[in-house]
Amino acid sequence: xILLSRMRRFFGAQDMTIGKPMARLIQFSVxxxxxxxxxxxxxxxxxxxxxxxxGDSALAAVGTSGPILNLMLVLFMGIATGASILSAxxxxxxxxxxxxxxxxxxxxxxxxxxxxxxxxxxxxTPFFISLVNPPExxxxxxxxxxxxxxxxxxxxxxxxxLSGILRGMGDSVYPLLYLxxxxxxxxxxxxxxxxxxxxxxxxVAYATIIAQVISGILCTVRIxxxxxxxxxxxQTMKPNYPIMRNLCSLGIPAGITSAIFSLSAIIVQNLxxxxxxxxxxxxxAIMRVDGFAMMPNFTFGTAATTFVGQNLxxxxxxxxxxxxxxxxxxxxxxAAVLVAxxxxxxxxxxxxxxxxxxxxxxxxxxxxxxxLGYIAFAVSQxxxxxxxxxxxxxIPMWISIISTVILRMPLAYLLAACTRSAEWPNGNPVALFAxxxxxxxxxxxxxxxxxxxxxxxxxxxxxxxx
Numbered sequence: 366x367i368l369l370s371r372m373r374r375f376f377g378a379q380d381m382t383i384g385k386p387m388a389r390l391i392q393f394s395v396x397x398x399x400x401x402x403x404x405x406x407x408x409x410x411x412x413x414x415x416x417x418x419x420g421d422s423a424l425a426a427v428g429t430s431g432p433i434l435n436l437m438l439v440l441f442m443g444i445a446t447g448a449s450i451l452s453a454x455x456x457x458x459x460x461x462x463x464x465x466x467x468x469x470x471x472x473x474x475x476x477x478x479x480x481x482x483x484x485x486x487x488x489x490t491p492f493f494i495s496l497v498n499p500p501e502x503x504x505x506x507x508x509x510x511x512x513x514x515x516x517x518x519x520x521x522x523x524x525x526x527l528s529g530i531l532r533g534m535g536d537s538v539y540p541l542l543y544l545x546x547x548x549x550x551x552x553x554x555x556x557x558x559x560x561x562x563x564x565x566x567x568x569v570a571y572a573t574i575i576a577q578v579i580s581g582i583l584c585t586v587r588i589x590x591x592x593x594x595x596x597x598x599x600q601t602m603k604p605n606y607p608i609m610r611n612l613c614s615l616g617i618p619a620g621i622t623s624a625i626f627s628l629s630a631i632i633v634q635n636l637x638x639x640x641x642x643x644x645x646x647x648x649x650a651i652m653r654v655d656g657f658a659m660m661p662n663f664t665f666g667t668a669a670t671t672f673v674g675q676n677l678x679x680x681x682x683x684x685x686x687x688x689x690x691x692x693x694x695x696x697x698x699x700a701a702v703l704v705a706x707x708x709x710x711x712x713x714x715x716x717x718x719x720x721x722x723x724x725x726x727x728x729x730x731x732x733x734x735x736x737l738g739y740i741a742f743a744v745s746q747x748x749x750x751x752x753x754x755x756x757x758x759x760i761p762m763w764i765s766i767i768s769t770v771i772l773r774m775p776l777a778y779l780l781a782a783c784t785r786s787a788e789w790p791n792g793n794p795v796a797l798f799a800x801x802x803x804x805x806x807x808x809x810x811x812x813x814x815x816x817x818x819x820x821x822x823x824x825x826x827x828x829x830x831x
Contacts, residue, residue, distance in 0.1 A: 382457055382679040386688040390668050390695065396541040398664045405656045410548075412653050414555045415569055416646075416718045423566055424718065425499070425642055426506030428649030432630035433493045434514060435623070437486050440478050441522050443620025444471070445529035447612035449667070450756060452533030453674025456594070460678075464534075465595040468588060469602040470609050471530055479522030486515025497634045500642060506566045513567060517574025523581025527588055533671055534594065536587075543583040551576035618758035622765040629769045633777055639791040640781075647727040648797065650718040654732060658707060661699040662743045665692055666750030673754025685751070692747050700743040707736045727794060734798035741809035748816040764811045773804035 383389075416424040448471045455464040490511045494504055524547075528540040551572050558568025589597060637648050669692050676684045707714070715728035749761040777800035781792025 382676050382681050382684070386672070386684055387691040387695075390672060390688065390692055393535060393671065394664055394668045394695065396538040398661060399541050399545070402657065402660055405653075405660060409653045409656065410552050410555055412649060412718055414559050415566065416650075417720075418559050419565060422502050422642065423506055424649055425645040426503045426566060427510055427569070428645060428652065429494070429497055429499045429503055429507045429634065429638065430511045430514075431649075431652065432497070432634050433490075433511060436493075436628060436631065437482055437515065437518070438521065438525070439620045439623040440482060441525045442623040443616035444474050444478060444612065445526045445616070446619035446753070446758070447614075447616025448526060449529035449533040450615050450670065450674050450753060450758075451608070451612055452530045453535075453671045453754065454678035454756075456534045457675035457678025461595065462601075463608070465597065465601040466605040467608055467612070468530060468595050468597065470605045470612065471526060472585075472602065473604040474609070474612075475522050475526045476519070478526075479519035482522065483515055483518040486518060487512055490515065493631075497631055497638055499638050499645070503638075503642070503645070510566045510570045513570035514574060517578060520574055520577030520579070520581045524577060524584055527581065527584035530588060531584065532667060533674065534591075535671065535675065539587050540584065543580045543587075546583070547576040547580035550579060615756060615758055618762040619753070622762045625762075625765055625769055629774050632774055633797065636777060636781060636792070637794075637797060640789065640794055641791075643721075643723055643727065644794045644797075646719060646721070647715070647724045647731065647794070650715045650724065650728045651731040651735070651798075653718065654707070654711075654714045654728075655735060658703050658735075658739050659742065661703065662696065662739065662746040665696040665699070665743070666746035666753075668692065669747050669750030670754040673751050677755055689747075689751055692751075693744070696743040696747045697740065700740045703739055704736045707732050707739075711736075731794065731798045734795065734802055738802040738805040741805045745805070745809045745812040748812050752816065760815045761812075764808055764815065767811065768804045768808035772807055773800050776800040776803060 412424055412427055415427050448467065451467050452464060455467060490508050494507050494511070499507060524540075524543070528543075531540050554572035554575060555569055558564040558572055562568060564571070588595075595601075637644055669688070672688045672692070673685055676682065676688070711732040712725060712729045715725045715732065718728075719725060745764075749764070752758075752760055777796055780796035780800055784793035784796055785791065786793065
C-alpha cells in the first residue's frame with residue numbers, strides 16, 4: 366500500500382507550491398527532460414535511418430522540411446503555451462471550475478487547429494519548399510515527406526497542446542510515458558517501412574504521424590480520467606470565450622516567437638541550400654544533435670514557467686526567488702556537462718547520421734562553434750520561463766525578434782558574403798554557425814537586462830528588491 370501511494374504521488378499531478386523548490390523542480394524536470402529526449406527521437410531516428418538506408422540526398426530532403434514544418438506548428442505552440450500557463454495558475458489556485466472550463470476550451474481549439482493546419486499544409490507544401498530553393502534532387506523528397514506529415518497533423522496538435530495542460534498541472538510523467546511509447550513505435554515502424562518495405566521517405570513520414578496520433582490519443586484519455594481535479598460535462602466542454610481570449614493573449618506572443626524562429630530558419634535555410642548538398646546534410650546532422658543539446662534548456666524553461674505559475678496562483682510569491690536561484694543552478698550545471706560532451710564526442714555524434722567523411726568533418730566543426738552557446742541559451746530559457754509563468758510573454762517575444770530577425774539573419778548573410786572563396790562561392794558554412802552563436806549570446810544579455818528591469822516584476826511585487 367505504501368509503494369502504491371508513492372507511485373500515485375509521483376505519477377500524478379505535482380503541487381509545486383509546497384516542499385523545497387529544488388526538490389520539486391528536479392522531480393518535475395527529470396520526467397519532462399526524458400520526455401523531451403523521447404520527442405527528439407522522432408526527428409533523429411528519421412534522420413539516422415534516412416541517412417544510412419536511403420542516402421545523403423534524402424537526409425538533406427528531410428532536413429530542408431524542418432523549418433517549414435516548425436512554421437506550421439506555431440499555432441499549436443501558442444495554444445499550448447497559453448494552456449500551460451493558465452492550467453498552472455488555476456491548479457495552484459485550486460480553482461476546479463476554471464480548470465474544467467479551460468480543458469473543455471482547449472479540446473475545442475485542439476480539434477480546430479489540427480484540422481486547419483492539415484488542410485493548409487497539404488495544399489501549400491510546394492510553395493513553401495520553393496521558398497527555401499533546394500536542389501532539384503532534394504525538392505521532390507521534401508514535398509513528399511511534408512505532405513504526409515501535414516495530413517496527420519491532428520496527432521501533433523493533440524500531443525503538444527494537451528501535454529501543455531498536463532504539465533501546467535504538474536504532471537510531467539504521463540506525457541513522458543506516452544512519448545517513450547510513441548518513440549518506440551516510431552523507431553519500429555521506421556525500420557519496417559524503410560528497410561523492409563522500401564517505402565523511402567514516405568515510410569518515415571507515415572511512421573511519424575502514426576506515433577504522434579497515438580501519443581495524442583493517450584494524452585486525451587489521461588486528461589479525461591483526471592476527475593479528482595476537473596469536471597467534464599456538457600457545460601464545461603463548451604468553448605468558453607473569456608478563457609479563450611485569455612489563452613490567446615498569453616499564447617499569441619509565444620506563437621509569434623515560434624513563427625519568427627521558423628521564418629528566420631527558412632530564410633537561413635535558403636542560404637544553407639545555396640552552399641550545396643554537403644552543407645545541407647552536415648547542417649541536418651548538426652541540428653539533430655543540437656535538438657538534444659537544447660532539450661535541458663527548454664525543459665528547465667518549462668519547469669520554471671510551471672513553478673512560477675502555480676506559486677503565483679496560490680499567492681506564494683515568496684517561493685519564486687528561491688526557485689529562480691535553484692533553477693539556474695540546475696540549468697547551468699547541465700549545460701556545462703553537455704558542452705563537455707559535445708566537444709569530446711562531436712565527431713562520433715555526427716557520424717551516426719552519415720558515412721561521408723566530408724559531411725562528418727563539417728558537422729563536427731559546426732558543433733564546436735555552437736557548443737558554448739548552450740550555456741548562454743540555458744540562462745535565457747530559465748529567466749524567460751520565469752517571466753512567462755507570471756503571464757509576461759511579450760518581453761520574450763521581443764527578445765526573439767531582435768536576436769533572430771534583426772541580428773542573426775543579416776549577420777549570417779554578411780558573414781557568408783565575407784567568406785566567399787573558390788571552394789565556397791556562396792560563403793563558408795562557418796557563417797551559419799558563428800551567426801547563431803552570436804545571436805544566442807546577445808539574447809542572453811537582453812534577457813538578463815529585461816529580467817532585472819522588466820514590467821513583469823510588478824506581478825510578483827515584493828519578491829525581488831530593486
